[in-house]
Amino acid sequence: MCGIVGYIGNKQAVEVLTDGLAKLEYRGYDSAGVAILNDNDIEVRKFKGRLSVLSQDLERNNIHGNVGIGHTRWATHGEPSDINSHPHWNQSCSIAIVHNGIIENYMDIKEDLLQKGYKFTSDTDTEVVCHLLNEYYEGDLVGAVKKTVSKLEGAYALSVMSRDNPDELVAVRMTSPLIIGIGEEENFIASDIPAILKYTKNVYILNDGEMALVKKDGIELMTVNGTPISKEVFTVDWDVEAAEKGGYDHFMIKEIHEQPKAIKETLSPRLKKDKTIKLDDINLTKENIENFNKVYIVACGTAYHAGLLGKVLIEKFVKIPVIVDIASEFRYGNPFIDDKTLIIVVSQSGETIDTFEALRLGKRKGARIMAVTNVVGSSIAREAHDVLYTWAGPEIAVASTKAYTTQMASLALIALDMAVKTDAISQPEYNKAIEEIEQLSSKVAEILEDLDLVKDLALDIYQAEDVFFIGRGVDYDVAREGSLKLKEISYIHSEAIQAGELKHGTLALIEKDTPVIALATQDRLYDKMLSNIKEVKARRAYVIAIAKKGNKEIEKSADKVIYIPDVMDELSPILSVIPLQLLSYYVAKERDCDIDKPRNLAKSVTVE
Numbered sequence: 001m002c003g004i005v006g007y008i009g010n011k012q013a014v015e016v017l018t019d020g021l022a023k024l025e026y027r028g029y030d031s032a033g034v035a036i037l038n039d040n041d042i043e044v045r046k047f048k049g050r051l052s053v054l055s056q057d058l059e060r061n062n063i064h065g066n067v068g069i070g071h072t073r074w075a076t077h078g079e080p081s082d083i084n085s086h087p088h089w090n091q092s093c094s095i096a097i098v099h100n101g102i103i104e105n106y107m108d109i110k111e112d113l114l115q116k117g118y119k120f121t122s123d124t125d126t127e128v129v130c131h132l133l134n135e136y137y138e139g140d141l142v143g144a145v146k147k148t149v150s151k152l153e154g155a156y157a158l159s160v161m162s163r164d165n166p167d168e169l170v171a172v173r174m175t176s177p178l179i180i181g182i183g184e185e186e187n188f189i190a191s192d193i194p195a196i197l198k199y200t201k202n203v204y205i206l207n208d209g210e211m212a213l214v215k216k217d218g219i220e221l222m223t224v225n226g227t228p229i230s231k232e233v234f235t236v237d238w239d240v241e242a243a244e245k246g247g248y249d250h251f252m253i254k255e256i257h258e259q260p261k262a263i264k265e266t267l268s269p270r271l272k273k274d275k276t277i278k279l280d281d282i283n284l285t286k287e288n289i290e291n292f293n294k295v296y297i298v299a300c301g302t303a304y305h306a307g308l309l310g311k312v313l314i315e316k317f318v319k320i321p322v323i324v325d326i327a328s329e330f331r332y333g334n335p336f337i338d339d340k341t342l343i344i345v346v347s348q349s350g351e352t353i354d355t356f357e358a359l360r361l362g363k364r365k366g367a368r369i370m371a372v373t374n375v376v377g378s379s380i381a382r383e384a385h386d387v388l389y390t391w392a393g394p395e396i397a398v399a400s401t402k403a404y405t406t407q408m409a410s411l412a413l414i415a416l417d418m419a420v421k422t423d424a425i426s427q428p429e430y431n432k433a434i435e436e437i438e439q440l441s442s443k444v445a446e447i448l449e450d451l452d453l454v455k456d457l458a459l460d461i462y463q464a465e466d467v468f469f470i471g472r473g474v475d476y477d478v479a480r481e482g483s484l485k486l487k488e489i490s491y492i493h494s495e496a497i498q499a500g501e502l503k504h505g506t507l508a509l510i511e512k513d514t515p516v517i518a519l520a521t522q523d524r525l526y527d528k529m530l531s532n533i534k535e536v537k538a539r540r541a542y543v544i545a546i547a548k549k550g551n552k553e554i555e556k557s558a559d560k561v562i563y564i565p566d567v568m569d570e571l572s573p574i575l576s577v578i579p580l581q582l583l584s585y586y587v588a589k590e591r592d593c594d595i596d597k598p599r600n601l602a603k604s605v606t607v608e
Ligand code: M6R
Pocket: 300, 301, 302, 303, 304, 346, 347, 348, 349, 350, 351, 352, 355, 398, 399, 400, 401, 484, 485, 488, 602, 603, 604, 605
């Protein structure tokens, strides 16, 4: 999604802005631009396409200036084009802005402005903000921003500069994330930490309805009504290296290989020597848990797939019914929420708008909200009652990998913690689960030791037009994740089907050589799954099975078998997804796809 960077200080703004925008490329974008205060004029350069197009233009034109704002745009209103790119400006080009989010009432505002004689050049919702600022500007930039935002509805993060206030940048946040980086004799604005991490680790995180007047030598924080506020400085505890490729070809493969460490760092601090679980920021008591009559797990995409395992684990160990819902459906459905409801929201970024709004809906209706997220200080982390952080480190590739496995590991801890607190689990069952959890990291490492087979299999299937993933129980949940991973980075059409459902329709699509990835890791369901493999084999499909080590029998039915270490059925997704992530990666590589930044997708989905 869109990215914002702003700079005021002694450095050349072009350098800081392009460097920051490059760090935000992973969020997904289709155009990029900057506005620089250059000899008392605002110079705007903006282009459709990759950041390199902008950088080449900036090099050619040698634009100087120590104050500026920059943007990477992911089109929502108006196609990707030079004109629709940000920054946008007022007619005299004395005020320029960059904007993330959507101004929902822009059509009404535009009507009024057209009647007042304003002319629009772009198709964006953003341009109304420039003209409103122009309308209200009387020499006081902060005052104009306050009046402007009082007219806006929707989600936005704005960074504003003015030719006539050369020592000021103004930043304002409503729902879309925005931070202020604190430097010495320089300060920064950014939509995401990596953009400014090279320059500072100290930031203010703006809340909804807050704004900042950012100068070279100071930052004033206030509400959008102008009431001054003070805030704690948040110090980022990871560094630039963590957000770089470190010798790997892509962030995705680096992040796949980081999973043993990420899982260990997520689990170890919470598992005590005496085998008890201590979940830092979760304060649910036995009484709280016994008061719940149901749990919702709400998330999007891969995080939703992690939630599917959360259901299995909570229902098995805690014995409370769990409903897993897609956040964008939950928000506009009729969920049964009251003060007897626990809602667990799962989000790597902590900023996904649908998940965040689902959280807010749940809170309004009296539910207890628990968040599983990877980003400290994110909107979701700050608004939830309880938070469990996945310690996966920054995930840059759009395709989520280490976030998924650490989310599932976290949900396992949450389920066991709730089960122990309510005496819903027997001691032997608990001990067994903990023993299995403790081995997850090394078992993932074992799978990652030998990549030859999966690379060969990628060569077998990379030209396929359709790939089917089948499974039963949690194997089906992993099949869904495997299918999503493959389609999002390789652009091959794929579907995940409950293996038992094949013969109710999808079997019609299976023909000679159709690749079918069959997950067969569930001891309880193994015989049934074997029958399903035989069904597709009878239609001459090309079957790649995922099975537990030691299962030689399956080699008679499948064309190829990828083995995972033996593991408790309910925890197998944390292992069985690894070959699927690798397979997607190597297939996409073979197809020469833009693996870390797949077309049309964004890392952090901050618009509906
Ligand atoms: O940041 P979140 O976990 O809330 O993101 C949710 C989804 O957008 C995300 O998991 C998406 O499905 C992944 N890019 C898929 O790999």
